[in-house]
Structures are given as structure tokens and as C-alpha cells.
Amino acid sequence: MDWAGTAVDYGCFAPLHAFIRMFEEYHINVTLEETRRPMGLPKIDHIREILKTQRVSEQFSAHYRRAWTETDVREMNAKFETYLFATLKDFASPIPRVVETLDRLRAEGIKIGSTTGYTAAMMEIVRKGAAEQGYNVDNLVTPNDVPAGRPAPYMIYKNMLDLKIDSPRKVVKVGDTLADIREGVHAGVWSIGIVEGSNEMGLTEAEFAACDPTTLARLKSRVKADMYAAGADYVLNNIGELPQCIDDINRRLNMQPDVRGRYLLLTPGPLTTSHAVKESMLQDWCTWDEDYNQGVVSVIREKLVRLATGKTDMYTSILLQGSGTYCVEATLGCAVPRDGKLLIAANGAYGKRMVEIADRLGINRTVLTFQETEQVAPEKLEEALAADPSITHVSFVHCETTTGILNPLDTLCPIVKRFEKTLIVDAMSSFGGIPIDTAGLGIDFLVSSANKCIQGVPGFGFVIARTETLKTCQGQARSLSLDLFDQWETMEKGGGKWRFTSPTHVVRAFAQALCELEAEGGIAARHERYKQNQRILSEGMRSLGFRPLLPDPAQSPIITSFLYPDKNFSFKTFYNRLKALGFVIYPGKISQADTFRIGNIGDVRPEDFRDLLDAVRAISE
Numbered sequence: 278m279d280w281a282g283t284a285v286d287y288g289c290f291a292p293l294h295a296f297i298r299m300f301e302e303y304h305i306n307v308t309l310e311e312t313r314r315p316m317g318l319p320k321i322d323h324i325r326e327i328l329k330t331q332r333v334s335e336q337f338s339a340h341y342r343r344a345w346t347e348t349d350v351r352e353m354n355a356k357f358e359t360y361l362f363a364t365l366k367d368f369a370s371p372i373p374r375v376v377e378t379l380d381r382l383r384a385e386g387i388k389i390g391s392t393t394g395y396t397a398a399m400m401e402i403v404r405k406g407a408a409e410q411g412y413n414v415d416n417l418v419t420p421n422d423v424p425a426g427r428p429a430p431y432m433i434y435k436n437m438l439d440l441k442i443d444s445p446r447k448v449v450k451v452g453d454t455l456a457d458i459r460e461g462v463h464a465g466v467w468s469i470g471i472v473e474g475s476n477e478m479g480l481t482e483a484e485f486a487a488c489d490p491t492t493l494a495r496l497k498s499r500v501k502a503d504m505y506a507a508g509a510d511y512v513l514n515n516i517g518e519l520p521q522c523i524d525d526i527n528r529r530l531n532m533q534p535d536v537r538g539r540y541l542l543l544t545p546g547p548l549t550t551s552h553a554v555k556e557s558m559l560q561d562w563c564t565w566d567e568d569y570n571q572g573v574v575s576v577i578r579e580k581l582v583r584l585a586t587g588k589t590d591m592y593t594s595i596l597l598q599g600s601g602t603y604c605v606e607a608t609l610g611c612a613v614p615r616d617g618k619l620l621i622a623a624n625g626a627y628g629k630r631m632v633e634i635a636d637r638l639g640i641n642r643t644v645l646t647f648q649e650t651e652q653v654a655p656e657k658l659e660e661a662l663a664a665d666p667s668i669t670h671v672s673f674v675h676c677e678t679t680t681g682i683l684n685p686l687d688t689l690c691p692i693v694k695r696f697e698k699t700l701i702v703d704a705m706s707s708f709g710g711i712p713i714d715t716a717g718l719g720i721d722f723l724v725s726s727a728n729k730c731i732q733g734v735p736g737f738g739f740v741i742a743r744t745e746t747l748k749t750c751q752g753q754a755r756s757l758s759l760d761l762f763d764q765w766e767t768m769e770k771g772g773g774k775w776r777f778t779s780p781t782h783v784v785r786a787f788a789q790a791l792c793e794l795e796a797e798g799g800i801a802a803r804h805e806r807y808k809q810n811q812r813i814l815s816e817g818m819r820s821l822g823f824r825p826l827l828p829d830p831a832q833s834p835i836i837t838s839f840l841y842p843d844k845n846f847s848f849k850t851f852y853n854r855l856k857a858l859g860f861v862i863y864p865g866k867i868s869q870a871d872t873f874r875i876g877n878i879g880d881v882r883p884e885d886f887r888d889l890l891d892a893v894r895a896i897s898e
């Protein structure tokens with residue numbers, strides 16, 4: 278607990294009057310604001326800070342025809358102390374709610390330490406005056422006891438020593454000035470600001486009570502913003518809110534430590550995200566406020582189009598609640614008209630899933646099937662299109678996450694375009710991690726989701742669509758909630774508004790993830806990192822006796838499948854041992870061979886894969 282302005286002396290007026298009277302004696306006029314700004318510092322430092330302001334130092338020079346010196350500071354401090362001592366005992370009354378609140382906390386076993394900007398001699402008066410009115414602390418440290426006062430952390434450390442507290446995480450520092458907040462931040466304790474009765478508010482109790490609500494609200498929000506900017510963990514209206522705040526801190530202390538997770542996810546999504554992405558979710562957003570719709574959603578929509586096409590004029594983007602499959606289903610269900618026909622080229626589970634979606638939705642479809650270890654063959658696609666002119670739409674997966682096989686967009690897309698079909702690409706696991714020239718390739722709908730190569734958290738997917746094609750889809754959807762056109766129209770007209778409740782925290786995390794993609798150097802740089810991850814993994818695993826499922830030319834940098842090394846291999850044991858060493862991998866998903874998969878995407882780097890290889894080596898011995 279701080280003293281003046283926090284525990285006693287509502288508004289922190291005692292030093293204020295003494296400073297002003299002292300400066301008057303030096304023919305210097307100081308404003309209330311100038312006087313309050315350094316409040317909380319040791320008083321001699323406070324005087325020096327005021328003198329340093331240009332307006333005050335100019336007044337001094339004008340009157341004395343020289344600059345102020347340290348000798349002046351000491352002399353001023355002596356005069357200040359005289360004034361302060363004369364009135365100090367009148368400013369020792371506890372602030373409302375302080376006594377009851379701290380009595381209650383003490384009854385729960387919490388110890389009350391204290392720090393101050395007052396000297397030991399001043400505190401003798403204040404402590405005695407406060408005690409007479411019912412306010413007591415368990416420990417008092419003044420700047421005289423330590424090498425430096427605020428904003429240095431030493432007074433807090435001395436309290437921890439005196440009261441035998443073993444961790445700064447178990448300490449909350451409560452204060453009313455920015456110097457208090459910084460003292461707490463420097464000490465690494467929970468730093469809490471109190472608004473009402475504070476030096477930062479600068480009102481007497483009577484002024485506070487008489488203040489009109491608008492002015493008061495404006496004043497309070499300024500003080501809160503200043504305190505948060507100084508590093509406060511919490512800013513409370515008054516001390517009565519402290520017990521509830523401590524409950525909240527205790528809940529946070531009891532939560533799992535969230536560093537990078539207890540293990541790395543080497544999986545194709547959800548995947549390992551950065552700390553900043555996780556942290557960005559610690560705010561609640563209103564779904565119809567412009568801070569969210571303009572500031573977050575619209576920015577994302579525009580960035581996605583730019584990432585996919587390099588420009589923004591012919592394409593648009595739609596964000597949709599749910600996982601990636603919801604977006605695939607929304608796209609197929611909305612893009613293909615009742616009299617249309619869809620050709621699906623499938624070489625894995627996600628291609629097959631498109632077939633299942635088409636069947637559920639009653640979409641007329643035909644399928645071109647390939648082995649799971651075989652790329653979609655351009656000549657077969659060409660044959661199929663030539664053989665059946667009734668086909669209107671073509672869809673396939675870019676990177677089949679089933680195995681990690683990459684289908685050759687550069688040859689497949691031009692064929693579809695030559696036949697003038699609408700082209701839908703599931704680039705779920707590749708968009709953001711592999712450069713794709715969406716416009717150049719003539720892709721009409723490119724589908725991806727938040728929790729793959731953009732490195733966000735799961736909760737929504739998105740579609741990059743050619744605007745002209747999308748505009749022809751009105752009224753075609755076979756579902757209400759998965760109506761891609763309606764979702765788009767609402768977002769366009771509402772400036773980023775989603776049709777139904779949007780996953781606000783996830784969307785905010787995605788915005789952070791996009792910034793991190795930019796900071797990394799864009800998709801090309803991320804592609805290089807994934808390729809490096811994949812190469813280190815693949816070479817290292819080979820040297821440990823594991824064979825990749827796919828031939829190198831078909832292998833994507835996204836995820837790698839490995840064959841079981843022998844008949845006795847137990848994936849479950851392998852998995853559990855790796856997990857215990859901090860790595861979570863993925864089971865296989867194909868029918869013809871026993872495999873397991875290791876993802877190369879997410880906030881993971883070559884050194885993580887070297888560590889993984891060490892772990893594999895250790896558990897294989």
C-alpha cells in the first residue's frame with residue numbers, strides 16, 4: 278500500500294500545498310498540474326523534477342539571473358519540509374473504505390506492507406495520525422531505508438524481506454500515482470492503480486461528490502488510460518474493489534502456465550501459435566462496434582485479398598464461422614447452381630470429403646480418383662473435361678493434408694480455365710505457407726482457414742472469391758448459415774459485420790497472426806521457413822531409420838508422412854514418449870500403409886525440429 282492519496286489524504290493534498298507555498302517563496306509560480314505530475318517520488322526528487330520543467334526553470338533564471346543548482350534543491354527541500362511538517366498531521370485521515378477493506382484482507386491472511394514518497398520523519402507523523410483513526414499496516418518502508426525511492430523497486434523488495442514473502446507474483450502494489458504504478462512494474466509484482474481519491478484525479482472528496490457525471494467520466498477514463506499506459510495490471514475505481522481483484526489474480530495464478538504451451542503442436546492445425554497471438558485474445562469486442570468491424574474484420578478481409586492476389590480490385594473475401602470444412606461446404610453449396618455439375622479431382626481424405634459434401638447437398642457431381650500417394654494428373658483432368666461438356670465447376674485440394682502431397686496448381690488451373698469452368702481450390706493447409714497466384718491462375722474460389730499457415734487459432738475459415746463469379750451465386754445456397762453470398766453481402770454492406778455471432782477473440786488473434794506474417798517477410802519468407810523445417814525433419818528422420826511416404830517431388834513443405842519403421846512399431850508408445858518430451862505429432866490417415874505425420878507449419882523453427890530429432894533419437898535407443 279502506498280500512503281498519501283491511496284490510504285490517507287484523499288486527493289493527495291498535503292504535499293501539494295507545501296510545494297506551492299515553498300515555490301512561492303522563491304517567486305516561482307507552479308501550476309497544480311506541474312506539481313502533481315511527479316507525485317509519488319521521494320520529495321527531493323519531486324522538487325528536482327518540477328525544476329527541470331522549462332517553464333519553472335525559466336522563472337527561476339529570470340528571478341535569480343542564474344540556473345538552479347543542487348544546493349538550491351536541498352535548500353528548497355528543507356523549506357518544503359518545514360511547510361509540510363506544519364500541516365502533515367491534518368492530512369493523515371484514512372480514505373473511505375480503506376480501513377474496512379484492509380481489515381478484511383488481513384483477516385484472510387494477507388499482510389499489509391507499505392511504501393511511500395515521504396521520508397521516515399514525515400511518516401512518523403502520518404503513521405501515528407492514521408493509527409489514531411484506525412488505519413494500521415504490518416510493515417513500513419521509506420526511501421530512507423533503501424538505496425533509492427520510486428520508481429525503483431527496492432521499497433517493495435524490503436517489504437518482501439521484512440514480511441517473508443517468497444515471490445513477487447504473490448504481491449500486489451496498490452497506489453494512486455504513475456510513480457506507484459512504475460514501482461510495481463519494476464518490482465515485477467501485480468501493479469494496481471486506484472482512481473478515486475488519487476493524485477491523478479486531483480479532486481477533494483467534496484469536489485468529487487459535486488462533479489457532474491460527464492466531466493467525472495472523462496476524468497476517470499483519462500486517469501485509467503494513463504495508469505494502464507504506465508504498466509498497471511489493473512486499475513480500480515476505489516479500494517473497495519481490491520478483494521475482488523485479488524480473487525481474480527489468484528485465479529490467474531492457479532491457471533496452467535501459458536508459455537508456448539507445455540508442448541509444441543507439430544500438427545496441421547490447430548498448430549503452435551505465437552505468444553502474442555494468444556495474448557491478443559485477452560480483450561472482449563462488440564460485434565457491431567466499428568472498432569471491431571472496421572478496425573479488425575475489414576482490415577483482415579482486405580489483407581487476405583492482397584495476400585492472395587497482390588491487389589484488391591477483382592477479388593473479395595468472406596470470413597465464415599466454423600472450421601475449414603464449413604467453408605468448403607459453403608463454397609460448394611453456393612457456387613454450384615442446381616443445373617450445374619461439379620468435377621472433383623480427389624487424391625486424399627479432403628478430396629473425398631468434397632464428394633461427401635456434394636452428395637449430402639444433392640449437387641450433381643463426378644469424381645476423378647487418384648491414389649493417395651499420387652498427384653492429380655493434368656492429362657486425366659483434361660480428358661475428363663473433354664469427355665463431359667456438362668461439367669460447369671471443378672474442385673480439388675492444393676496440399677492434401679492426408680499425406681502432405683502437393684497437387685500442381687500451375688498445370689491444373691490453366692486446364693480448367695481453358696475449358697472455361699469455375700474453379701474451386703481447397704488451399705486450406707497451404708494458403709499463407711506456399712505462394713499462390715490466385716488471380717493469375719484464375720481461381721474463382723480459394724478456401725482456407727484461420728488455424729493453418731496464417732498461424733491463427735481455430736474458429737473460422739475464409740474464402741477468397743472472384744467478385745464477378747460470387748455475384749452470380751445469389752440465392753443458390755442450399756443452407757442458411759452456410760450461405761456464402763449472404764455472408765459476403767452482409768459484410769460488404771455492414772462494413773465488416775458478420776451475419777451471426779462472430780468468433781471475436783479468434784478474429785482478433787487472426788489479425789495479430791497476419792501482422793506476424795507481414796513481419797516475417799510475407800508468404801515467400803514463411804514458405805522458406807517451412808521448407809527448411811521440412812528438409813531438416815525429413816533428412817533427420819531418414820538418418821534415424823524412418824522413410825517418408827512420398828517421393829520428394831510430390832512432398833509439400835506443410836506436413837510429412839512417415840512409414841512405420843517395422844512391424845513392432847507402436848505409434849501410441851512413440852506418440853506418448855514424444856509428448857512427454859514436449860512434442861505432439863499426428864497419426865496417419867491413409868488406408869494403404871501404416872504411417873504417422875509430423876507437421877512443419879506453425880510458429881515452429883528449424884531449431885525446434887533439431888530438438889524434435891534429438892527427442893526421437895532419445896526414445897528410439
Ligand SMILES: *Cc1c(COP(=O)(O)O)cnc(C)c1O
Pocket residue numbers: 545546600601602603627674676677678703704705706726
Ligand atoms: C484442415 C483441412 C481442411 C478442413 O478441416 P477442418 O477440420 O474442417 O478445419 C480441409 N482441407 C484440407 C486440405 C485441410 O488440411
